[in-house]
Each structure stands twice: as structure tokens, then as C-alpha cells.
Amino acid sequence: MEEDNTHHKISKKLSNMLLTSYPPFQLGDVEGVSKECRLQSKHFIEDLKEFKFWALKMYDGGAKFPSGILHGNINQLGDFDMCVNSHSKERNIHGQYCLTNLEIEIPKSTYLSGLYQLIMAYDHIKTKIEDSGHRVPRFSSIMWAVCIPSVCTHEEVEKGLSKAIQKITEGTDLKIRQKVYPENCHAKDKWEVPISTYIALILFVGFISWLMFATLYHHWSFNPQNEWILAFSLKKNFDSLFTIKNNSNDIEVLHGIRWLNAVALIAAHKNMAMLFEPFSNRTGMVDEVASAISLVGRTASLYTEPFILISGILTAKSLLGKLDKTKKINLWEEYVSRLFRIVPSLAFLIFFCTFLMPWMSSGPMWNQVVTHHSHICKKNWWRNLLFIHNYFGFSNMCLTHTHHIGIDTQLFFLSPILVYVLWRWPKRGMITLTTIALASTIYRFYLTYVMQLSNYIHMSASTPQLFATADYSYTQPSHRLQVYVMGIFVGYLLKYSENVRLSQDH
Template sequence: MYDATAKVPSGLLSGNVNQFGDFDECVGVEGKDGIQGQYCLAYLQLVVDQSRPDLKYLHRLLHSHYAFRSNISDPGHRVPRFSTVNWAVCTPASCTAQDVKNSLQHAISKYTNQTGLKITLQVDQDMCQVKRELVLSKATIATSFLFVTVFVLTLVGAYYDHYKIPASELLLSFSLKRNIQKLFSLERPQGDIASLHGIRFLNSVLLVIAHKSLAVFFIPYMNRTYMSEFLGKPWTVIGRAASLYTDPFIMLSGLLTTYSFVGKLRKNGTLGIKHEYLSRLLRLVPTLGALVLFCTYIMPYIGSGPQWPLVVTNHANICKKTWWRNFLFIHNYFGFENMCLTHTHHVGIDTQLFAISPLMVLLLYKRPKIGTIVLCIIALISTILRFYVTYSKNLNNYIYYGTSIRQLFDTADFSYTLPSHRLTVYIIGIFTGYILRNIPKNFKLTTTALYTGWTVCTIMFLTAFIGPSKMGSLDYVYNPIHAAIYNAFAPIGWCGLFLWIAIMQHTGNSNGWLTKLFSWRGFLVTTRISYGVYLTQFPIYFFNVGQTRTAEYYEFFNVMVNLKEIICIFLTSIILTLLFDTPFQNLKNYLLLKKAMSTKDTIKISKME
């Protein structure tokens, strides 16, 4: 047990402060009289005498320039307690968390008296682990059976499909053969806006990078101080501007919804709102439900490690209590701390905006002038709200040195996860969808207008992306005006270029390399797995964080370009798409088509009568 307990290492001033000891040796200890090893990960918060400049400087190096500021009481399951030291202690399993705390406090006090250093300790019972016996709950068994059933359905469906055996369309909807063909098909749907697939791909990649940038802060790097200094370079805006990369998805949702709705209004004179809502639910719920079930009842059993209870088991316990909020798409209103699968807040926002979209589209379609004025006012109010709340509550959507966990959570709760604060780009998408549906195919801009548009949109894009890079420097001091301007206007500038590309490509006004790149047919495949990529990336990141047992050496490309992790995200997204997303979309199309045919038959009979 002593051997498995963490010791004071070399390189403390390089940030090598988090010591995980030997997890497997500790939980594997078995002695006489039933003595068993227990691994506890204690949290230590170091406070120094502020009148001592030498200690303040050492404290800054120990905590790697405070890339994040945290308190020992902050929840660490979503954002790491970067200012807290993690220290492993191996004890007999009969010891309580309080026993471990008292023992560690006694040991530390002998070395910290009259040093100007004060250490606060916290040991959570949840972070004390013993060797587990595999005892599956009924819910876990039922969930496993469900996944096996769906997998068997895909194989049986593929068998019937391949050998042309007559079968119900419900069964064939799960055919693995049919769904693989659909997934990798490069045939464009009718009315497809080609460049949107490339836009979605680019922002998906940037979002994966940004989320990975957050996950690495959980890892106990031996050269963590170097990592913080390295991430203070201007180009690391790519990881710090994570909030920007979700805005194009909201914008695209408004664009595609309006494009579809206006087309249906022209063709049928009505939207069929019930049909649209039902279609939306069948599109989102099965895949989301599969992920919630997996992360809640299966994932906790397939791994272990020093931080496993924090980043995996804790999430599962939250989901057991609050899963119903996710399926009502209201989970984004209950705060990041208590949200099941926090990264799915975007699904809630998008669904709520979709729910009110018929009102906005109908107003714009039936009363274009009034609709334009009303939507512009709503978009302006949304922008003002973002500015005001950010400034008045000292929030920040951009991750700077010294960002506190409390500030990040408050930013999410008071702005980022609220649909009222994301309406601006959604309404911009509505206007764009309306324009693309109404603009003549042969509409051509003058050369001056074309170059002016490209120039203005490019400047807006670069200003939104590169402009705030100074906020990522080590010596940056938080300014609420900077944060408020960024939160209010950066989403508009970031989305502007993508909208211009979509309009130019769809109307044939531009056939340059950029529009050709975004319109590449291969992006059709990435679009089909984009929902799966969005859902699976964080569980994979947290799985790896929970499994990490030792300090690693930070090298940017080796850490960020983790091929195993990238391949895992790609494969799990394909699996989730083939087992749940595509089959249930097939079912949706079949059931709604069957309902439509039934309605037509009823109309024909009534006319004959």
C-alpha cells in the first residue's frame, strides 16, 4: 500500500504536481484477515502567503500559470479543477474518506508549519475505490439486451435484403447492407445545397479539436507548465474559441428548416406541423437514447482508473436522475453541473428553436416585409441580451488564462445554453434559407458586388476568429467589455463567410476553389455521421481520461493528433449511425409515407362518393 501511494516527485515547478501513484497495485492488494487495498484520490488546494513574492512565483509555476482557476469545492466532472492537486493514497478498504483526510492532514502538517504555505484537503468517498466484483444491475442487463437485439436485427435484415427474401419494410429498415449503401452513397438528394456539407464538416473538425483541448487538462502531464506556456501562443485560438463552432450548426438548422418549409408551402400550401414535429423526434430520439443508455448503464462497467468515478461514474449517476430532461429537450435549462451528457445541450437548443420556427417562417412567407422587420428586431434583442448579460455578470465565452470554473459554468447557464441568446444566427439562417428558395437560379451579381461580398465576409470571419487571440496570452487581464463584444458579435462574423459561400455556390455566382472544396461529394458521408460524431466524442475523451493511470509527457501533436482516439470516434459514430440513426430514419420515412398514402386513399374515396 505504501508503494502504491503517491510520493513527492521531481519537476514540481514544471507542473508535475498531480500524482496518481499505482492504481492497479493498490486495488490489487490482498492481505491476511480480509485486508484489501483501497485507492483514494485526494484533492489538495495550496494557498500561499500573498506577502511573499517568492512563494507567489513558485505557486504560479506549480499551477502552470493558472490556465484554469478553480476551488476545491468546484465540480470537476465537466471542467478540470486545474488549481487543485490530485494526490493518490492507498489505504485499507476499511478506512473511510474522513480517515484518509485526517491521516493525510497530519502527515502534511509536519512539513508545512511556518512555511507560508497552507494546504486544504478534501477526500470524497466517491473517489475511494476498491477492486470491484462484476455485478450487473437489471438496467444494465436490459440495456445490453436491447443493443444485442438491434445488432441482430441489422444482420437479419441484411440477410433478407441480400437474398431478396420477402420481408416487412420494418425489418428491412434495419438492414446493415442497405444502410451501409446509404451511408456511403455519393448521390445528392433533390434540392441539395452542396456547400453546406463542407461547412458542417469544417466546424465538426474544429469542434472535435476544441473539445479535445479541454479534455487534455484532466491529464497529469509531467511538463504541464510547458503545456500552459505553449498554449499561450496566438494560434491556439483554434481550441479557445470552442463556442464559435456550434453557431454554424444553429445557423444551418435555421437555413435548412426554412428552405424545406418554404418549399412545402409552395407545393402544398401548408406545413403539416404535426408531421414535422414527429419527423424531428424520430430523427433525434433513438440515437440520443442509445447514447444515454450506453453512458448510464454500460460505460461505467467497461473501465477503471484514478479519475474514472469523477468523469464516468459521476456522469452516469447524474443521468440516472435527470435523463428525462434530455428526452423532453429541456436539459439545457438546468445548468451544466447537473446536466446528463452536458455536451448534448445543443440538441435541446436546436429543438426548441425548431419548435418555434414555423411561426417565424410563416410570418416571413406570408408577410415578407413585416416578417423581416419582426425577425430583425428579435435578432437584435438576442444580440443585446448576449452583450448585456456577459458584461453585467462578468461572463466569457472565450477561454483565457485565469478563467475560473465558476465563470465557465455561469457563462453556459446564463447565456450559452439559452436559445434566446442563440436566436441571432438562427434567424440569419432563416433569412438565408428564404433567399435561397426565392432567388432566381440565373441571378448574377456584378463583379464589384461579388468582390465586395467576399472581402466583407472574409474580414468579418477573420475578425471573429483571430481578433480575440490576444485574450489567450499569459498576461491577459480579463475585461468584461472584450468578453461582451466577443459574445455578441463573433457568432455573426463567423457565420457570415459560410452563408456567403452557400449563396454564391447555390446561385452559381462563384465557381472558385473554395466553393468547389466545400461542395465536394465526399462531405455527404461526413454529414450522415456528423450527429454520431457530435454525440460520441466526449464519452470517448472521458473514457480515456478515466483510464489514465500515470503522468504523461506533453507533446502537442502526439496529444492532439491521437490517431487511436480519432479512429475510435470515427468508428463509433459509424456504428451509432448504422444501428440507430439510419434505421430509424428509414422507419420514419416508411411510416410517414404510409400515413400519406392512407390519407390520399381516403381523399380519393371521399371524392368518388
């Protein structure tokens, strides 16, 4: 009895302190909220006052006012797992984690503007609360986690935020907008794996089983062996992938160039991806990201150009060799061969990222980034397989990192004409290709100047500007044609000029 009294006194004192100092987000007294949501919110507060464990978990799962605000520590993700795992069997209440977005409009004040710049880490990327946020983070928005009963909807959370914000801004010129996206609300009792994912999982397991069978088939060395089965052997493919045998037609120096650019391109992509992270010292992170040396990671276009150049070199060298032998190019054979090499692996990647990857994990921004991409792929996957996805904009592109495949394939389909003209009429061909490259350069410069595009991510670049650069320049083959033509010229020189060699000996 004495122990119970002691527990009750301590619990009451602690709960009073918490509710007074750090009031929980709740919807029990918000107008326009459903009866069930209000009732469960009130039960949550009642049990929190009694210091019940499930209510403490819900309370602890939401964001609290942090330290380090002036260092940009404003994005508070709370504790995702703590929130979604909170559950009251007695009251049948499940915790729901919602990541809200808040956008502050500072009144005209030099002092307040200075504070805002520190809080928002200098607005490194200018974004709006309405931006999609799946490819470029909503950097100018405050991310604030709340933990509520799962019966409450994201619209009801917005109404609760509106009421809380009204209390904060009342009597001031400060304006705060709020937005809660449905995909940013997570509750375990609402997670339903679609049938398509189960079907995809069965197909995936079946494919892995087939790979294992093909590998064992290869290992047992049946004679004669079926080449179609051997094509799926892991042993054969790994041997081919990691071989260091020299090929007489190989240009070894290109491997080093390709590797260096691949590493730089990964760094450029990670430079943007890291902006999603809730840094406790975001101003310091932005200082590093905006430094001169970081320009290496902010100029992704520089690292895609060499891949276009290399593609032009290898394609020209191959087609010129066939023209010398047969005096013609078998377009059907060239196109079908390329499609057979690319389409299966690309289709598998789309299949995996669309149906399986969204259910492999969870987290505060998992749906915003990964699941959002999968929804786009469910609608637009066919564009990727037709290699036209780069014409429909970054915001609606399935797997944005595959845009280069579309560019390279379109240029490859054009290459037989360019190479044949250069082979058949060398002088006229050079003039024609040079004119095409010059026109591509002028067009690229014109659009960049008129539309104020930026080929690198600079301080305070806006999301519309970044997307415009991607849509009108970065993903367009017309803007990469001059580089591809340069590659064709290099391939032509390597084929016919005895004084030009790309090897370790020269």
C-alpha cells in the same frame, strides 16, 4: 539457511531506507479511525518492513514525491492497477486506491507566489476544491494518490491527510486544505455491478442481435421485404450513410462547412479534456494551450453558431417549399417527423452512457468523469428526451455535449411561425425577424457585459465563470436566435432569389 539470512538482511535494509526516505501513507496511528482500518494499516506496515510482495505493491501503488515540480509535475496518480490488485490472503487485506485533492493557500510572499505559479502551471483554470470536477478539471488542486486497505473509508483518508498536512505546515503561514471524494476511492472487493447494468447489457445484446437479423434478412432478399425490418439493416444504413449520390435539393457547400466546424468543435472539446491529464511538464502544456494559435481550440461557441445557421437555412428552405405547394404547414407532421429522427438515437446514447459505459473501464478519474455523468443521467435523463436539459445548467446536465440538440430542437419548434410570417408578409416578416434578431443580440451583449461572461477560455478563467457562460449564454436559444434568423433569411434568398446560389459553380 544462508540464503534466508541474506534475504532478511537485504529486505531489512531496503525497507528501512524506504520507510525513512519515502514514508508510506498509513492510518494506524490516526485518531478517529475505525479499529479495523487501524489494524489493517498496522499489518500493512509490518509486512512492508518484511518486504512482503503484497505490501510492496500497495506501497508502490501510491504516489511519491516527484522531480519536475517547478514544471508543474505536481499531480501524481501513482499506479492504479498495482494498488487495486494488491491483496494479502493471509491477512485478508485488499488494496484501495484513493485520489485525494489538496489545495494550497500561499502566504503573502512574492517569491513563494512565483514558485506557486510554476507549480500550479500559472493557474490556467482557477478552480476550488469543492468544484465538481466532472466537466472542468480541478486545475488548482493537487491530485495525490494514496493506497490504503479497502476497509478504510474516504473520511478516514481525509483524517490521515489532515494529520500529515499538520506536520508539514506546523510553524508556518502555509495553509493546505484536503478533500477526498467517495467516488475517487476504488477497491476491487467493493465493485458491485448493479442489476440495472445487467438488464441494460441484456437489452444491448438483444438490440445487436436484432441488427444482425435485419442485416441477414436484407442480404437474403426476401420478397416482399418488410420495411420496418429493413430500417434496422446495417447494410442499408451504411449504404445510405456513405452514399455520394447528388440530391437536387441538396446544398453541397454546407457539407464542407459542417465538416470544418465539426473538426474545430472536436478540437475545442479536446482542448478542455486534455487538462485532466497528469502532464509531467504542465507549465509547458499551458504555454502551448495559451498561445495565440490555440485560440482556435478555445472558442467553442464560434463552431456551434454555423450549425445553428445551417439548421435555419435548411428548415426555412424546406418549409417554404411546402408553403408554396400546400399554402400551409402541417405542424404535427413536422414535429413528429423530427422526434422520430432524433429521439431513438439520443435515447440509446443516454442508455449506453448511463448503464454500460461506467463499467467498461476503470482508472484514477474514471468515476469522477464518466461515472459521475452516469449518476446525473440516472436523475435527469427525462430532461434530455423532452429537449429542455439546456435550461438546467451544465453542472446538472446529462451528457453536456448534447446541449446543442436542445437548442436546435427548440428553435425548430419556433421556426414554422417565423417562416410563415416571412412567407405570408415578406416585408413585414423581414422587419419582424430583424427586430427579433436585434433584440437577441442586445440581450446577449447585456448579459455578457453585466455577468462578465467569456465566450472563450482565457488564462486564469474560473470554473464559476465558465459555467456561468455556459448556463446563461452558450446553451440558451435566446442567445442563438439571431443566428437562426440569419439562416432563415439565407434560406429565403436561396428559394426566391435567382441571383443567389450556394454551389461549386458560383
